[in-house]
Amino acid sequence: MPQAFTSKRAAIYQDVPDEKWNDWRWQLSNRLNHVEDISKVISLTESERKALNSSGLFRVDVTPYFISLIDPDDPEDPIRKQIIPTAEELNSFTAMMEDSLAEDRHSPVPGLVHRYPDRVLMLVTTQCASYCRYCTRSRIVGDPGQTFNRQEFEMQLEYIQKTPQIRDVLLSGGDPLVLAPKILEELLSRLREIPHVEIIRIGSRVPVFLPQRITPELCDMLGKYHPLWMNIHVNTPNEISAELEAATDRLTRAGIQLGNQSVLLAGVNDCVHIQRELVQKLVRIRVRPYYLYQCDLVPGAGHFRTPVAKGVEIIEGLRGHTSGYAVPQFIVDAPGGGGKIPVNPNYQLSMSDHKIILRNYEGYITTYEEPLEYKPHDPKTCHACQNKRPEVGQKGITALLDGEQMFIKPEGFDELHNRGGLQHRLKDENKWKPLGIGTEDSSEQKISD
Ligand SMILES: *Cc1c(COP(=O)(O)O)cnc(C)c1O
Secondary structure, three states: OOOOOOOOHHHHOOOOOOHHOHHHHHHHHOEEEOOOHOOOOOOHHHHHHHHHHOOOOOOOOOOHHHHOOOOOOOOOOOOOHHHHOHHHHHHHOOOOOOOOOHHHOOOOOOEEEEOOOOOOEEEOOOOOOOOOOOOOOOOOOOOOOOOOOOOHHHHHHHHHHOOOOOOOOEEOOHHHHHOOOOHHHHHHHHHHHOOOOOOOEHHHHHHOOHHHOOOOHHHHHHHHHOOEEEEEEEHHHHHHHHHHHHHHHHHHHHHOOOEEEEEEEEOOOOOOOHHHHHHHHHHHHOEEEEEEEOOOOOOOOOOOOHHHHHHHHHHHHHHEEEEEEHHHHEEEEEEOEEEEEEOOOOOOEOOOOOEEEEEEOOOOOEEEEEEOOOOOOOOOOOOOHOOOOOOOOHHHHHHHHHHOOOOOOOOHHEEEEOOOHHHHHHHHHHOOOOOOOOOOHHHOOOOOO
């Protein structure tokens, strides 16, 4: 047996009875958000105090479970940096964008982002179990006043229903697993009623912030809506505890395929050795590393950014050096709405008609001889080529060179797009300018009135 993962509890929680500690409701209602409470658990630096005492900061909230994973005396602790703000968060908004991925521009109805041909991102809540300082959606996340209402859920479902290209629906937020269980189940069952929705995915950090929430009842409920996939969000090996292992065990036993999406963060996990330990521990708890993201250009998160080359270096240090299952894809999500772009180390040194010069992970150089004769399959007699269903976009670079439109709108797109709260927001672009920290008026950012 490999070495077991451990459990931790900060000193102030030693006397909390186990029934309470293991109860997700207790964890949620005892979250820490004020400087006085947090300073009882970890010794705060001047910079952290300054941030915690300033107004207009992106929401701070941490579960007792998650804060207990921090080494209270280490200001460089990699978990601490993810959830405790520092004064750096108040600095430098240059080149930062409130909605850096232009999600709002790709929203046909409030909370639904349709950027790729066959799948949509459905934002179902703005609430999380704890809040990551580098949150890519800090423009809406954390504010309970901006969360989505029933009318918006109905519009999201209606859009999915009317758009047969959508075969994959990704629930995100905020964190879908903090929704009231009844509402979450209603959404899942309504999605399952739509025949063209083949798979449902949930993006959640609840297993990491609040593993107690992954109860057998929740797993039974989720298991009714297969095929269901889930991506969790672990950034460092320190987050892999006995509790997280128990949660992923329950989820995988309920038949849910688990992946991990992490964000490359300066001073947190920008190290090939930390990343190798992370991905190896993830596969031990049966979580397949899926994406490693370049940190987005969100206001207040500039100090977390790394050069893109760092991500490439990390992938190069994983591929070949450890199990293929443990190697994620490094992604730059293009600012302005270009979508996810994979960026890879280059193993192909040159290519001619007959030969490719390649290198392996150790730097060994090899020549691959191409086949002399290649008889490609015939698209005219190929069943798959003849019967492929109409697609949105996906024509690639040839369409672009021919001057063709890349995004072919599905029928009814315009009518749906011009409904709801989005229109009033986009018609006055000036209103949608980046808001600096300290701007108290959040009414302009509302998803819907
Ligand atoms: C990330 C994302 C998806 C899912 O992309 P995959 O590469 O399929 O995981 C879908 N829609 C939006 C808007 C996204 O940002």
